[in-house]
Amino acid sequence: MAAAAGEPEVIRDKAAMRAWSRRQRAEGKTVVLVPTMGFLHEGHLSLVSAAAAVPGPVAVVVSIYVNPSQFAPTEDLATYPSDLAGDLRKLASTGAVHAVFNPPDLYHRGAAVSGRRAEAPAGAAASSCLEAGGDGHETWIRVERLEKGLCGASRPVFFRGVATVVAKLFNVVEPDVAMFGKKDYQQWRLICRMVRDLDFAVEIIGSEIVREADGLAMSSRNVHLSPEEREKALSISRSLLNARTAALNNSNSASEHIKDQIVQTLTEAGGRVDYVEIVEQESLVPVETIDRPVVICVAAWFGKVRLIDNIEIHIQS
């Protein structure tokens, strides 16, 4: 169990962060990292509780960093919510966080070369809000199959940016354990695959989705929903719960039928569906029939807010 942590130490510098972690490990502690983009809610705090519950003496680090490389220029980097002072208060009140890593920037930005800064390098398939010419960052981790479907289809640079920044965080913080929420299901599975494939010495723990009392999955972006949009967005969790009931009550349900029902519910509520997919839990390969453990994943727009959610169905094959 963790010793009471008191006020977390706020660390902004990479070298200082690495030195802090190494001191903790030298003292016999397990370093547990909770990566976040801030504007914290109970979903994040559940990851902190799970981090504190890792057996043995632990040093819990929460990173707060809005990673520009996972946002395409058309996405919402500029309006991503933030409240560092509020976040620090929430983390201190848990008594379970020992350090907060809040770097001003994690990337080498490089110098402009012939005015090409902020453009994608020649030959790049897609660009993010980070792209730099000259001697800026140009090394990327691609989890080649898992990054393509689901959220990868409409967010072309998202998983390249996530895998790369998580690898950078692992190199700086050197955690023994890292916590990810199953709300971002594809992200969690992709990080597990990256860790396996690249032999990172980090144990990844996936933590259950935390919901509001009415079922809405907690998400930092929920703050941008109007009260009407928020009400309509309840159709996501409602349709997922109905789908699970249907799948559990009818053996070998056809995925197409279940997906159609979800699309209909979301559309009737006023949502714009990005995708509804039923996939195997680890490989994320789509299934035609629900005859094995699957997860139903949804992304839909309500107003200007794109929300994701999912539900696991534990049918034994």
Ligand SMILES: Nc1ncnc2c1ncn2[C@@H]1O[C@H](COP(=O)(O)OP(=O)(O)OP(=O)(O)O)[C@@H](O)[C@H]1O
């Ligand atoms: N409701 C939730 N339940 C469990 N984990 C969550 C929940 N919301 C976020 N997390 C996890 O917290 C970590 C940090 O996520 P992030 O800071 O992007 O918050 P978010 O609420 O997912 O924001 P966004 O609005 O970008 O979806 C991720 O591992 C994410 O899966």
Ligand SMILES: CC(C)(CO)[C@@H](O)C(=O)[O-]
């Ligand atoms: C894992 C992560 C912190 C990487 O920027 C982000 O994608 C998130 O908060 O889920």
Ligand code: BAL
């Ligand atoms: N929780 C995932 C971060 C993002 O949507 O960019």
